[in-house]
Structures are given as structure tokens and as C-alpha cells.
Amino acid sequence: MPPAGPLALNGFRLNLSTDEFQVSTEPLPDNSTLRELRRANADWFLWWRDGVAYGVPRVDTPSTTFGQPKRVRCDEYLPLIVALIDERLPKKFPAYETFRRRPFKFIGKRDEIVATIAGQLSNAPSLLREFSIRPTFTLEAKIIEPRQSETSVGLFLTISTKWTIKADLAALRAAGVDLTGLYVVLRNPNPDERRLVGQINSITDATVHLRASVDGRTTVAADEVQLEGSRTSFARCLKTILGSQYDRFEQLRQREEAKLLNGPALNALFKQFQDFFHKDPVIRITDELQATIAEQLVIENSADYQSIHHAPAVMYYFDPARTKAHQYPWTGIQQYGPFSKDTFPKRSPNILIVFPDTAQGATETFVRLLRDGITTPSGRSAYSGGFAKLFSLLNPTFSRLKVPLMNGNDPARSYRQAIEEYLAANTAMPDAAIVVLNDQHGTLPDHENPYLVAKATLMLAGVPTQEVRTSRVSKSAYELQYILQNFTVALYAKMNGTPWTVNQDTTISDELIIGLGTSEYSTNRFEKRTRYVGITTVFRGDGNYLLGHVSKECTYDEYPQMLQETTERVLQDIKQRNGWSPGDNIRLIFHAYKPLKNVEVAEIAKRAALAVGQEQHIEFAFLTVTIDHSFLLSIRLKKAYKRNQARRERWYRTAGRSRKSAGSLGWFAPTVQR
Numbered sequence: 001m002p003p004a005g006p007l008a009l010n011g012f013r014l015n016l017s018t019d020e021f022q023v024s025t026e027p028l029p030d031n032s033t034l035r036e037l038r039r040a041n042a043d044w045f046l047w048w049r050d051g052v053a054y055g056v057p058r059v060d061t062p063s064t065t066f067g068q069p070k071r072v073r074c075d076e077y078l079p080l081i082v083a084l085i086d087e088r089l090p091k092k093f094p095a096y097e098t099f100r101r102r103p104f105k106f107i108g109k110r111d112e113i114v115a116t117i118a119g120q121l122s123n124a125p126s127l128l129r130e131f132s133i134r135p136t137f138t139l140e141a142k143i144i145e146p147r148q149s150e151t152s153v154g155l156f157l158t159i160s161t162k163w164t165i166k167a168d169l170a171a172l173r174a175a176g177v178d179l180t181g182l183y184v185v186l187r188n189p190n191p192d193e194r195r196l197v198g199q200i201n202s203i204t205d206a207t208v209h210l211r212a213s214v215d216g217r218t219t220v221a222a223d224e225v226q227l228e229g230s231r232t233s234f235a236r237c238l239k240t241i242l243g244s245q246y247d248r249f250e251q252l253r254q255r256e257e258a259k260l261l262n263g264p265a266l267n268a269l270f271k272q273f274q275d276f277f278h279k280d281p282v283i284r285i286t287d288e289l290q291a292t293i294a295e296q297l298v299i300e301n302s303a304d305y306q307s308i309h310h311a312p313a314v315m316y317y318f319d320p321a322r323t324k325a326h327q328y329p330w331t332g333i334q335q336y337g338p339f340s341k342d343t344f345p346k347r348s349p350n351i352l353i354v355f356p357d358t359a360q361g362a363t364e365t366f367v368r369l370l371r372d373g374i375t376t377p378s379g380r381s382a383y384s385g386g387f388a389k390l391f392s393l394l395n396p397t398f399s400r401l402k403v404p405l406m407n408g409n410d411p412a413r414s415y416r417q418a419i420e421e422y423l424a425a426n427t428a429m430p431d432a433a434i435v436v437l438n439d440q441h442g443t444l445p446d447h448e449n450p451y452l453v454a455k456a457t458l459m460l461a462g463v464p465t466q467e468v469r470t471s472r473v474s475k476s477a478y479e480l481q482y483i484l485q486n487f488t489v490a491l492y493a494k495m496n497g498t499p500w501t502v503n504q505d506t507t508i509s510d511e512l513i514i515g516l517g518t519s520e521y522s523t524n525r526f527e528k529r530t531r532y533v534g535i536t537t538v539f540r541g542d543g544n545y546l547l548g549h550v551s552k553e554c555t556y557d558e559y560p561q562m563l564q565e566t567t568e569r570v571l572q573d574i575k576q577r578n579g580w581s582p583g584d585n586i587r588l589i590f591h592a593y594k595p596l597k598n599v600e601v602a603e604i605a606k607r608a609a610l611a612v613g614q615e616q617h618i619e620f621a622f623l624t625v626t627i628d629h630s631f632l633l634s635i636r637l638k639k640a641y642k643r644n645q646a647r648r649e650r651w652y653r654t655a656g657r658s659r660k661s662a663g664s665l666g667w668f669a670p671t672v673q674r
Contacts, residue, residue: 006300007308010270010632011156012277013294014085014141016074021289023080024067028053041066045087047080054080056286058087074289078143078151084285085141085153092283093139099162103140107162111135111260117252121245127175128241130167131234133253135260136160141291142630146299146307154297156630157273159266161257163229165237169203169222177240181448182233183525184208184225197225198526212526235440267634270296316500329500330382330485333390340498341392346431349495350397352463354419354454355436356405362474363436367398370488374481383481383488391492391499399430403450411441411450419457432495433458433465436473464494509584509616512574514538514567516592538570560604567608575612582615589621 024044028034031048038046043062044055054077055066074081089104096106113133118124138158145151166187172179180202185195197220198213206222213220227233239246259265274296281293299307318324318336326332338344355363373386388396403418405411415435423429435458437451446452455465472483489499515538571588580586590605609618 006298008634009144009154009156009297009299010158010266010630010634011142011144011154011297012274013297014153014155014283014291015294016081016153017290017292018074018288020071020073021286022069022071023077024055025070026053026055026067027051040064045084047083049079056084075151078153081285081289081291082141082143082153085155085283085291088283088285089139089141099136103138105136105138108135108137113161113253113256113260116256117249120252121242121248124245125175125241127167127171128238130165130171131238132164132166133161133257134164136162138630140630144297147305153291155291155293157270158630158632159261159269161260163231163234165227165229165233167227167237169208169225169227170206172227172237173203175237175241177237179203179227179236181211182236183228183230184220185228187224187226196228196525214526239440263634266632315503317502318500330489332500333489334384337390337392338492338497338499339501344392344495344497346495346497347392347394348396349393349431350399350428351491352399352401352422352430352433352458353436354401354403354415354433356403356411356438356470358405358438359436359470359473360402362470366436366468366473366480367400367434369477369480370484371396371398374477374484376478376481381481383484387488390488391497405438410448411438412444412448412453415450415454416457419454423457423461429461430463432491433463434491435465435467437467437469439469439471442469466491466494508587508619510574510578510580511587511589512538512571513589513591514570516563516590538574564604564608567605568611571609571612580613580616584616585619586613586616587619587621589623591623591625 028037028048029051031053034046034048034053037053038044041055041062041064043057043059043064044066045058046066047054047056053067054072072080086102086104090098090101093104093106097109098104098106111134114128114131118128121128136159138160140156141153142156143151144154169179169184179200181199183199184197186193186197189195194214196214198210198217200208201211202209203222208220208222208225210218210220227237238249242249277293283291283293285291301308313327315325315327316329316332318326318332318339320339324332324336326335353363353367369383371386371388373389374381374383383390387393401418401422403411403414405414433454435451435454441450444450451467455467458465466487468487475483492499586609588605588609605622606618606620609620
């Protein structure tokens with residue numbers, strides 16, 4: 001659905017007062033000495049680029065001298081201006097409780113979610129008052145370029161939540177909370193002191209004994225520290241403190257957080273900040289350079305430049321001839337079956353269900369609904385017919401493997417032992433495995449995490465896995481009909497099935513998406529992490545799966561050489577398989593979960609591609625898909641969409657459910673960055 005008008009950004013324009021300003025410069029070929037230089041010149045803000053250190057005084061009369069004066073143009077030094085603005089923001093807004101200076105993060109004063117929830121629980125324990133979830137705001141300057149070669153600076157605002165546990169460690173122990181393995185932070189750190197202290201091994205009297213720590217210490221006084229306000233710590237503590245009311249707490253927490261983070265709430269928040277900024281809009285950067293906070297940033301098209309591109313609707317295809325197509329993928333599967341139904345090699349797959357004995361009943365119901373489908377009173381089920389019918393399979397079997405956890409067994413060890421015993425007792429390996437995991441085990445460290453241990457054990461036997469949490473397994477049939485759509489598509493794809501393909505650029509002879517996988521391992525957060533990387537998957541541009549796990553994992557230092565060798569081997573294989581001809585246009589898209597630092601991925605991939613495709617025209621793209629970043633877009637919904645939204649609301653009410661409307665203004669975060 002294309003937006004009806006301009007796109008509003010979650011930022012405000014910053015107007016600079018002058019075109020140039022004065023800095024001090026000093027040659028600094030090696031920036032490894034920059035930290036030492038900053039310590040020696042504490043009254044100066046120092047910034048480095050291309051072998052030169054740039055200095056701007058923090059005070060009117062610095063105690064030291066630095067460099068030689070130089071006039072620089074603002075449009076050529078926007079990164080320096082952005083860094084200076086971020087430096088000035090905490091002083092610009094001193095009334096706020098700052099807990100991070102760069103980027104400038106401060107805590108909201110009014111809303112506190114846990115206190116709101118406590119009022120809705122019956123006999124909430126007093127210890128709950130020591131837990132808090134507050135809105136957190138981040139202000140940071142960023143460079144934007146809505147039109148090519150027209151850069152400017154904006155002040156961007158994002159909102160999240162800060163979780164804090166101020167409870168005394170002795171009180172938590174007295175309440176029965178197992179604190180082993182959780183992390184502690186300083187209660188009252190100095191401004192430049194790191195808050196994280198270490199990981200709890202045990203507590204005796206007034207002393208916390210540490211399993212690992214930032215600075216190597218083995219103990220710390222209990223009254224100097226508090227638990228880190230992580231989701232893991234919250235879950236561990238509150239499951240014990242609240243008991244049977246914990247699930248209710250989680251439902252209310254999600255609802256209250258949604259009130260802070262939904263579209264209308266964000267829109268109202270930006271309006272409040274805009275009114276606040278207008279009272280005192282000037283940010284002093286230097287004596288001669290100021291930035292004035294102006295109107296909210298808006299991106300729109302003009303007669304001479306299109307900043308907003310409306311992409312055409314994606315069509316999904318379910319046969320090689322592309323005669324079976326639908327705009328919605330699940331509806332297409334219901335009508336036509338999957339793309340690879342005639343070529344899928346495992347028509348009668350055996351799927352292993354690995355589940356904890358504490359969730360046997362819910363797991364049995366989940367598997368039955370997955371296998372047989374879900375019927376609804378209205379007869380309009382979103383998951384009807386079951387797994388075999390939907391994916392054109394023939395009598396799939398579901399083997400059960402119960403993992404004993406009721407007696408408090410170590411979860412990772414129990415999962416590994418149960419799986420190893422099953423694999424040893426069966427000559428035929430399952431075609432896939434579904435691993436059911438208790439929610440509280442999902443956040444355990446890697447070496448203690450039963451899902452990662454189970455996945456590794458099964459993958460060594462060549463068995464792909466699909467994980468599901470017990471909280472989702474236990475959902476009502478109404479909710480499971482939508483959960484099972486995504487779940488079964490992923491399961492089918494992991495068995496080398498192709499659910500659907502999509503249209504491809506016809507001017508491109510071959511388009512390949514190459515997935516780069518990374519993993520970091522350490523036994524705790526203070527050890528140096530060992531990082532492994534590798535090429536994990538190769539897809540064609542239409543979604544056809546070509547290769548999986550195609551390179552050896554290697555350490556980060558070995559990565560450049562491995563990437564080039566593996567890329568050459570993969571491209572050579574696909575060149576022969578797909579019959580590349582001289583003059584063909586080939587597009588390679590490298591996709592990574594997060595950017596790889598200090599590695600020239602583009603240059604390495606280019607060398608590999610040119611070594612294979614000297615007769616072809618090679619295009620490159622390098623993408624990082626991320627969940628969180630600083631840019632949000634606001635779209636004004638069309639009247640037709642609002643009418644459809646109203647119809648959906650009526651349908652929900654008819655079905656006996658309620659869902660609040662998001663209003664006419666919705667915020668979303670673009671998740672693909674070049």
C-alpha cells in the first residue's frame with residue numbers, strides 16, 4: 001500500500017548559522033594514539049579523519065593549546081559537526097537523567113510501567129516496587145541525504161525502555177531467587193566509570209563472589225552492586241517472586257509497552273518534543289557556529305526529483321511456468337500447493353518432535369493441529385487441511401522424543417543426551433526436527449542453551465531443526481492458525497522445499513543472493529570472543545534455493561582468504577550449472593546479519609567474481625538486514641485503507657476478539673540498509 005503523501009521522519013531539521021567555522025588541526029597519521037591525546041587535552045573535543053586530528057575547545061579558556069587554527073566549510077565537515085552536536089546535547093538538556101552521553105540517552109520522568117502493572121495484580125509483593133521499566137529517549141544528530149548530493153543534518157529522536165532492578169541482593173535471595181549466573185552492575189558509578197562489574201558465582205553474607213568480571217576481581221561488596229536490568233534477570237526474578245501471576249504480568253507489560261511505542265503514541269511524542277524544542281531551539285556548537293532545531297523532517301517528491309519510490313506489488317509463483325500466481329503467499333499455497341511439490345524429494349518425511357516433559361500436553365495438541373489442521377466455527381480457518389495437504393506431502397510421520405526436565409535436570413545436557421540416545425537407536429535419520437523449548441531457557445548463555453545444543457547435535461547428524469517456544473505452543477487454536485502458517489513454511493523450506501518463487505528482473509541473466517553467516521563464542525561476556533564466519537546459503541533471485549552450508553567456518557582472521565576462495569568455488573559451480581554465456585548480466589547480492597568490520601568484503605567479492613565471470617557483466621550489492629536503527633518513517637494512510645481497517649475491526653469484534661486501531665498515522669522502521 002503506497003503512502004498517500006509525504007513521509008515524515010522521526011527527526012527535526014537542524015539549521016546551521018554559518019557556512020564555515022574555525023577548528024584547530026594537528027597531523028596524526030596513526031589514530032591509535034587518539035585516546036592518549038584526548039587525555040592530555042581534556043578541555044578540547046578531538047576528532048580524527050584521514051590522518052588529521054581536529055580540535056574544538058570545550059571551554060572558553062582551555063588549559064592546554066592544540067594544533068593550528070584552520071577555517072573549514074560546514075558542508076565538507078558534516079561528520080565533525082554531528083559529533084560536536086552529540087557532545088553538546090547533555091549540556092543542552094541538563095534537567096534530564098542522563099545514563100549515556102553518546103548517543104545522548106535520558107530517562108522519562110512520568111511513566112513507569114511496573115508500578116502501573118502492580119496496581120492490576122492481586123496482592124502484588126512489595127519487592128516488585130524495586131523493579132522498574134521506564135521510557136528511554138535517545139537524541140542524536142545524523143546526516144541525511146533525501147536528494148542525491150544534498151546532505152544536511154537532523155536531530156533524531158527514538159524511544160525504547162530501560163529496565164532496572166534496584167532490589168537488595170539479600171532480599172532477592174530471601175525470596176528464593178537463584179542469582180547464580182546473573183550479572184551485577186554498580187549502584188552509583190562515577191560519570192566515566194563502566195557500570196558492568198561481573199557475573200555472580202555465589203553470595204555469602206555481604207559479599208558477591210564473581211565467576212568472571214570486567215577487571216579481574218573475584219569479589220565485590222553486595223551493597224555496592226545491583227542486578228543488571230536485563231530481560232533475563234527480570235524473568236528469573238519475577239517468575240519466582242510473582243509465581244502464578246508472572247504470565248499475567250508479561251501480558252500487561254507487553255500491552256503497556258505497546259502504548260508507548262505504537263504509531264499514535266510516537267506521533268504525539270514528536271509533537272511534544274517539537275513544542276519543547278521551540279522554547280529554546282539553539283544548540284551552541286562553537287562561538288561562531290550554532291544549530292537551530294527547526295521543523296520535523298519530511299521527505300517528498302518534487303517535479304525534478306523522486307525521493308520516494310513506490311515499489312510494485314510482489315507476485316508469488318507456485319509453478320515453474322508461472323501460470324499459478326497470487327499476491328499473497330499463504331493464499332497461493334492453499335490454492336496451488338508449494339512451488340516444489342512435484343520435485344520435493346521427501347514426500348513422506350519423518351519429523352522428530354523434541355519436547356520437555358513439562359510441556360507434553362501442550363506439545364501433543366500443537367503437533368495434532370499442525371498435522372490435521374485447525375477448524376473454526378466460522379469455517380474460515382487460516383490453517384485448514386493440515387501440513388500434508390497444504391504442502392502436498394504423503395503421510396508424514398511425527399516421532400516424539402521426551403526430554404526429562406521435571407526433576408530439575410540440566411536442560412542443555414538433558415536435550416543432548418536424549419537426542420544422542422535417539423540417534424544411536426535409529427538407523428534412519430529424521431528428515432527434520434521440531435525442538436520445543438521452555439521460554440526461560442531461550443535466554444541462557446550459548447553453552448547452556450538447550451536449543452543451541454540440540455540444534456548442534458542434530459545438525460551433526462544432518463537433521464535441520466525448527467524451534468518453537470512453549471509459550472507459542474500453548475496458544476489457543478485461534479492464535480495457532482496464524483502461527484502455524486509461518487512455522488510450517490519455515491519447516492518445509494528447511495527440508496529443502498521451495499514454498500514459492502517471486503518475479504525477477506528480466507534484464508538480469510542470473511541473480512544470486514549469497515548469505516554470510518557469523519557467530520561469536522565465549523563462555524562469558526568478559527572473555528575475548530572467538531568469531532566464526534562463513535557462506536551459509538545461496539539463493540537465486542526468484543527464491544530458488546541452490547546451496548546450503550557451502551563453506552567451512554573459519555576464524556575472523558582467516559575470513560578474507562576463505563571468502564574469496566569459497567566465492568570463486570560457488571560461482572564456478574553455478575556458472576556451469578546455469579550455463580552463463582558471454583555478455584550475460586550477473587547480479588550478486590551479499591547479505592549479512594551485521595556488517596563485517598575491518599574487512600573489505602566488496603573488494604574481496606569483486607576479485608572472486610571477476611576471476612570466474614570475466615566474460616560476464618557483474619553487478620554487486622551488499623546488504624545488512626537489521627532490526628533496530630535510528631530511522632523511522634510515518635505514513636498517512638489512505639481513506640480506502642482506513643475503510644478496510646474498519647472492516648477488519650468489525651470482523652475482530654464479530655469473532656469475539658478485540659484489537660485497538662492503530663489510527664490514521666503509522667510508524668515503521670525500514671529494515672534493509674545498503
